[in-house]
Amino acid sequence: MFYIEEINNKKILKSDYLKNLKHCFTTRESVIRSADATLKSQIEQNKSEFCEYFGISTDNLICPTQTHGCNIEIAKIGQRDYQNTDAIILTNKVQAVFLNFADCTPIILYDTKENICAVVHAGWRGTVEKIAQKTIEKMIKEFNSSPSNIVAAIGPTIDECCFEIGEDVYKMLKSSINEQETPFKIKNEKIFANLKKINYIQLLDIGVEKIDLCNYCTSCSNELFFSYRKENGTTNRHSAIVKLV
Numbered sequence: 375m376f377y378i379e380e381i382n383n384k385k386i387l388k389s390d391y392l393k394n395l396k397h398c399f400t401t402r403e404s405v406i407r408s409a410d411a412t413l414k415s416q417i418e419q420n421k422s423e424f425c426e427y428f429g430i431s432t433d434n435l436i437c438p439t440q441t442h443g444c445n446i447e448i449a450k451i452g453q454r455d456y457q458n459t460d461a462i463i464l465t466n467k468v469q470a471v472f473l474n475f476a477d478c479t480p481i482i483l484y485d486t487k488e489n490i491c492a493v494v495h496a497g498w499r500g501t502v503e504k505i506a507q508k509t510i511e512k513m514i515k516e517f518n519s520s521p522s523n524i525v526a527a528i529g530p531t532i533d534e535c536c537f538e539i540g541e542d543v544y545k546m547l548k549s550s551i552n553e554q555e556t557p558f559k560i561k562n563e564k565i566f567a568n569l570k571k572i573n574y575i576q577l578l579d580i581g582v583e584k585i586d587l588c589n590y591c592t593s594c595s596n597e598l599f600f601s602y603r604k605e606n607g608t609t610n611r612h613s614a615i616v617k618l619v
């Protein structure tokens with residue numbers, strides 16, 4: 375179950391499925407990523423508060439450059455720069471990693487046995503590419519993970535109520551899952567997709583059994599989260615952050 379907590383009176387969202395992992399999804403109040411210059415000092419303040427919360431130095435709060443691709447990297451101590459990276463695996467206890475979102479699906483994966491984790495950015499393109507599954511495949515190959523030990527939390531995303539897609543995107547998303555599944559809705563001849571559900575099905579398909587699914591739609595809950603569609607292309611982002619203990 376997802377629940378709201380506060381750091382210095384600023385709301386964050388957490389999943390009780392990830393209780394042994396330091397983590398959170400930021401909200402508008404706890405924002406740490408924006409291209410808006412007027413938010414710069416607030417973001418610096420929030421970042422330093424998160425570093426204190428996670429018990430790390432600001433040099434070790436790292437964030438890759440996301441491109442809606444399918445490249446998956448492993449965080450390395452001392453390395454801050456990760457180009458063209460939409461999923462990152464964390465195996466050290468020194469760094470905290472965050473990725474940024476405004477409608478796309480944030481997914482946190484935690485292997486409770488190997489004590490490693492990952493953050494995944496799955497927009498519709500990443501979802502078509504099955505980026506969450508590919509991240510798990512990399513965790514299996516490189517770190518001996520087993521999907522049955524992996525717990526997943528799927529965070530705030532634009533939902534079926536608001537995420538209208540075209541026929542071409544519909545076909546691509548549909549091809550990424552088993553044909554019996556229908557995480558789509560047709561209303562007034564328009565097609566709407568449930569990105570959380572599609573990622574949920576992909577995670578089940580690879581053998582993840584414990585998946586926490588967040589109820590928030592970023593567009594409907596725009597007072598809490600950022601929505602690229604609702605806000606006509608905002609540069610503000612909410613983030614998913616993880617730190618191993």
Ligand SMILES: [Zn+2]
Binds near residue numbers: 532533534536591593
């Ligand atoms: Zn909605």
